[in-house]
Amino acid sequence: MGDEIDVINCSLGSIDPAAQYELKEEVEKIIGKGIVMFCAWNDEDYTTWPANFEGVISVKSGEQKSQSEWVWEENKRNHVIFRGTKQRVKWKNNSRIFIGGSSFATALCTRKIVSGMVAGKLKPDYKEISNYLKVNASKVNKIDLEISTLINWNNFYNKIKKVGLYPFFKEMHGFVRFRNELLYEIAWISDFKLSRNVKKSTKEILENCDEEIVIQGGLPNETGDVDTLIVGYLDKASEAQKKDLLNEALEYAILHRLNVFSFLPPDNANKWLSEFTGKDLWLKYPNITY
Numbered sequence: 001m002g003d004e005i006d007v008i009n010c011s012l013g014s015i016d017p018a019a020q021y022e023l024k025e026e027v028e029k030i031i032g033k034g035i036v037m038f039c040a041w042n043d044e045d046y047t048t049w050p051a052n053f054e055g056v057i058s059v060k061s062g063e064q065k066s067q068s069e070w071v072w073e074e075n076k077r078n079h080v081i082f083r084g085t086k087q088r089v090k091w092k093n094n095s096r097i098f099i100g101g102s103s104f105a106t107a108l109c110t111r112k113i114v115s116g117m118v119a120g121k122l123k124p125d126y127k128e129i130s131n132y133l134k135v136n137a138s139k140v141n142k143i144d145l146e147i148s149t150l151i152n153w154n155n156f157y158n159k160i161k162k163v164g165l166y167p168f169f170k171e172m173h174g175f176v177r178f179r180n181e182l183l184y185e186i187a188w189i190s191d192f193k194l195s196r197n198v199k200k201s202t203k204e205i206l207e208n209c210d211e212e213i214v215i216q217g218g219l220p221n222e223t224g225d226v227d228t229l230i231v232g233y234l235d236k237a238s239e240a241q242k243k244d245l246l247n248e249a250l251e252y253a254i255l256h257r258l259n260v261f262s263f264l265p266p267d268n269a270n271k272w273l274s275e276f277t278g279k280d281l282w283l284k285y286p287n288i289t290y
Contacts, residue, residue, distance in 0.1 A: 005035055006034075006035060006036065006117065006124035007035065007036050007037075007038065007110060007113070007114055007117075007124060008030065008035055008036070008037045008038070009038050009106060009107060009110040010037060010038065010039040010040065010050060010051075010106070011040050011102075011103035011104075011106050011107065012040065012103070013039060013040055013041070013042060013048040013049060013050060013051050014048065014049050015042050015046040015047065015048055015049075016049075017047075019049045020049045020052070020053070023049050023050050023053070024053065027050045027053050027055075027056065031053075031055045031056070031126070034124065034125075035124070036057065036113075036124050036125070036126050036129055037050065037055075037056045037057065038056075038057045038059055038106050038109055038110045038113070039051035039056050039057065039058060039059065039106065040059055040101075040102040040103045040105070040106040041058050041059060041060045041061075041079060041102050042102070043061055043084070043101050043102050045060075047077075052077060055126055057080060057109070057126070057129065057130060057133070058077060058078070058079045058080070059079065059080055059081070059082060059102060059105050059106040059109045060073065060079045060080070060081045060082075060084070060102055060105060061081070061082075061083075061084020061085070061100065061101055061102040061104075061105045062081035062082060062083055062084055062085075062105065063083070063084075063085050064081075064082070064083040064085075064138075065083070066083065067082070067083050067087070067108050068108075068112060069082075069083070069138050070082045070108075070109065070112070070133065070137055070138065071137055071138060071139045071140070071141060072133060072134045072137035072139070072140045072141070073140075073141045073143060074140065074141065074142045074143065075142075075143045078130070078134075080109055080133045080137070081105065082105035082106070082108040082109045082112075083104075083105060083108060084100050084101055084102050084104055084105035085100050086098045086099060086100040087099070087100060087104065089104060109133075113129055113132075113133075116132070159228075159259070159282070160183075160184040160227065160228045160259075161184055161185065161225075161227050161228075162184060162185045162186075162187045162224070162225055162226045162227055162228070163184055163185070163186055163187065163226060163227075163228045163229070163230050164186075164187055164188050164189070164190065164219075164220075164223065164226045164228075164229050164230070164258070165186060165188075165189045165190070165230050165232075166189070166190045166191070166219060166229060166230070166231055166232065166249060167190065167191045167192055167195070167232055167234070167237070168189050168190070168191040168195070168197050168202075168205075168215050169232045169233060171232045171233060171263060172189065172230075172232055173206055175230070176189070176202045176206065176209065176211050176213065177206065177209055177211065179211045184228075186213065187224050187225070187226045188213070188216060188220060188224070188226070189202070189213050189214075189215050189216065190215070190216045190217070190218060190219050190220060191215050191216070191217065192217070192218070192237070193217040193218040194217075195215075195217070197215045198215055198216070198217035199214065199215065199217070200214070200215055201213060201214050201215070202215070219249070219252050223256045223258060226258060227258065227259060228258060228259045228260070228261060229249065229252070229253045229258045229259070229260050229261075230260075230261050230262075231246065231249045231250075231260060231261070231262040231263065231264075232263050233263050233264055234246045234249070234264065235264060244267070246262065246264060246266050246267075247266060247267070249262075250262075250266060250272055250283070253276075253281070254275060254276065254279055254281070257279065257281065258281070259276075259281050259282045259283070259284075260276070260281075260282075260283045260284070261284045261285065262283070262284070262285040263285070263286070264285060265285045265286075265287060266283075266285075269285075
């Protein structure tokens with residue numbers, strides 16, 4: 001770095017999380033020397049290194065018509081968006097081709113800032129340049145800064161006071177390990193009657209876990225004051241036992257007037273939703289639409 005470099009234009013990046021550990025030290029050295037880095041963000045919007053490092057200006061591809069117009073995006077990680085749609089660029093052998101992407105958006109961003117530096121309007125300073133890009137953007141987009149009003153689960157925890165967990169597969173381990181962080185109480189945990197976990201405590205089963213709850217065999221006849229049953233993945237177990245264990249759990253919940261959060265949607269979901277609603281209960285499960 002003896003060339004008195006002020007700016008580095010980085011048109012490459014990696015979406016491999018391991019890359020951050022390999023790049024971190026070098027990027028910190030570069031930033032520590034007062035060099036400003038402009039780095040391309042992945043065109044499919046995956047987290048990208050080195051663009052994701054603090055102190056680096058991350059550039060995304062946009063659809064602006066002008067090459068000198070940009071958008072500032074405020075997110076968990078701020079981005080500047082320059083034109084990245086297909087455009088005529090100089091190529092090797094003095095030819096010109098049409099090509100696009102965040103690499104070309106990054107070049108436009110770097111050109112804009114370097115022009116300002118050459119004219120004496122900007123210094124090679126990350127904070128000053130970031131502020132310039134934000135203040136002079138044609139538009140500022142704010143994304144994910146607040147809980148989305150489109151998600152109707154914002155008050156979901158208010159619906160749950162005490163839960164039972166079934167079965168004690170690995171997806172339930174997190175509930176136990178972080179039991180003190182939950183906004184509701186775990187009253188009991190059940191596993192299949194023939195499971196080797198039955199009658200053992202969670203402290204015995206899980207390494208480095210101080211939470212001690214004894215695992216019951218089968219869903220209990222007495223649910224206590226539990227209001228919600230959390231049901232894990234039962235698809236493989238259902239195949240092995242040749243019966244629909246999720247349906248059995250839902251029947252149990254209706255019999256004992258329990259709400260249900262299931263990791264998997266049931267077959268005949270509309271039928272089950274109607275049954276739960278008819279009993280003034282709720283049934284929830286992750287539902288990813290196309």
